[in-house]
Amino acid sequence: MGDSFHEQLQVDSRFLRSDKRLDTELVDKLILQLNRIYPQILNDKEAHRFRNLDVPTGIRLAELLTHLQEKGEEACHEFYRALHLHVEEVYFSLPTRVSRRWEPNGFSRMPLAKERFVLNDRSPWFFLGCFSIAVGLTLLYYCADRQVLGDPSKVLGVTALGLGRTAEELLISYTEDGCRTP
Known part of the structure; x- marks a missing residue:
């Protein structure tokens, strides 16, 4: 060409x-x-x-x-x-x-177009909703009466299901440690 x-x-x-x-x-x-x-x-x-x-x-x-x-x-x-x-x-x-x-030798003759990266394309309301859920779970864990809601550490075990491996291991170990204490 x-x-x-x-x-x-x-x-x-x-x-x-x-x-x-x-x-x-x-x-x-x-x-x-x-x-x-x-x-x-x-x-x-x-x-x-x-x-x-x-x-x-x-x-x-x-x-x-x-x-x-x-x-x-x-x-x-x-x-x-x-x-x-x-x-x-x-x-x-x-x-x-x-x-x-792209040339056959693998080098670019022309600079690639700069892409615009969007860290989060959701609205601030999404962040506020996620934050509210996190605060609610924290309050449930620390302030809930064990006789009314049962053991709040079980909530941590369920919450760990969708997280990464390290966070999941941490939450599950914390849940198990909490169950051992009388």
């Missing part, structure tokens, strides 16, 4: 036309970027034609890609810049970008 942006756009065009993430708003952003920053690539008349909302987005995008390929290497390069700027997740999922990430 050649390294020219023109050749890459020919390969990526099919993917870009079928990608549902490129909606009307994003296509308009790309057109405006090319028109405002590089009017020699996309003049006002051409930008108006590609922003016509009477024409479906898929057709407008296909016509834009064809137009850019006709304009040459620089136009294709600036399209990739605009795509990287406005729709980074689409840019890094392009077939030419994915195939260039």
Whole structure:
């Protein structure tokens, strides 16, 4: 595969036309970027034609890609810049970008997209609920009357079922030690 942006756009065009993430708003952003920053690539008349909302987005995008390929290497390069700027997740999922990430020798030619790690995607209410359960079990264990609820150390034995091995061993040993004392 050649390294020219023109050749890459020919390969990526099919993917870009079928990608549902490129909606009307994003296509308009790309057109405006090319028109405002590089009017020699996309003049006002051409930008108006590609922003016509009477024409479906898929057709407008296909016509834009064809137009850019006709304009040459620089136009294709600036399209990739605009795509990287406005729709980074689409840019890094392009077939030419994915195939260039790994070389046969195992080294990456192109840096991988940085993933955003979410430690907990649940709401604060989930944390509050878990915390409330933990506090409730602690109060049950320390404050409960043995005659009303039975032996609270049995709760620890049941709680240990879903925990990791170390925590489970600790809770079970504590439960057994508690049962030995009169």
